[in-house]
Amino acid sequence: MPNVPSLRSLLLCLPLVLAALPTQAGSLDPLSAAEMERAIQQASSAPPVATTRQLANNANNANNANNASIPAPERLLVERHLNAKGETARLADVYTYDYATNETIISVIDLDTNKILSNKREKNLQLPLTDNELKRASDLIFADDEQRSLLDAEFKRITGKTLTDPQQLQVKAFVFHASSLPEQLNDASKQCGLHRCAQVLLYTADSVVFEVSPIVNLSAGVITQNIGF
Numbered sequence: 001m002p003n004v005p006s007l008r009s010l011l012l013c014l015p016l017v018l019a020a021l022p023t024q025a026g027s028l029d030p031l032s033a034a035e036m037e038r039a040i041q042q043a044s045s046a047p048p049v050a051t052t053r054q055l056a057n058n059a060n061n062a063n064n065a066n067n068a069s070i071p072a073p074e075r076l077l078v079e080r081h082l083n084a085k086g087e088t089a090r091l092a093d094v095y096t097y098d099y100a101t102n103e104t105i106i107s108v109i110d111l112d113t114n115k116i117l118s119n120k121r122e123k124n125l126q127l128p129l130t131d132n133e134l135k136r137a138s139d140l141i142f143a144d145d146e147q148r149s150l151l152d153a154e155f156k157r158i159t160g161k162t163l164t165d166p167q168q169l170q171v172k173a174f175v176f177h178a179s180s181l182p183e184q185l186n187d188a189s190k191q192c193g194l195h196r197c198a199q200v201l202l203y204t205a206d207s208v209v210f211e212v213s214p215i216v217n218l219s220a221g222v223i224t225q226n227i228g229f
Contacts, residue, residue, distance in 0.1 A: 039092035
């Protein structure tokens, strides 16, 4: 009778078998926090990806007093790059919004070599807002006298109380595209999508929504209009 390995023998051999298997699946794992930080550092060290418009306007931009109001590039997302078939390298995609040109920069980073494989720019690519952008949209609304007057009136209507502090409100926002409400927009709001814009939803502490929803052009730093409900 042939010898049949015992279950115990098979279990003892299992770790050796698993260790001998290819480790390609590791390239499919989500990025660790350390890998994300490394990807950001590499993307930040990349030389600027110049556009035709930038090259043509560099001299003007250098002397443009409005440059001080242009927000710094905003890191939007870091995620694992989808590998091509048979590719095992650990790659990361880093998405950065360049407010100076209203373009999203997509950097592909090789985490095994710490090298930048590619950099490209895309217009009309609007990823979700970051916490930093949400705060900026909120700050712009509360700093605008006309908007603050509207918010005060809404808060009084809903609660019967006086709005004395932004902390009395809950604020949510999402990226706004002009294509979502083409018939209700003024000319300034029609730039949303090409520019980076946020539609802001305001709530009382007990989650009663305001009937006005400001559209904030984060690229220009202005409130373009209010959408009513």
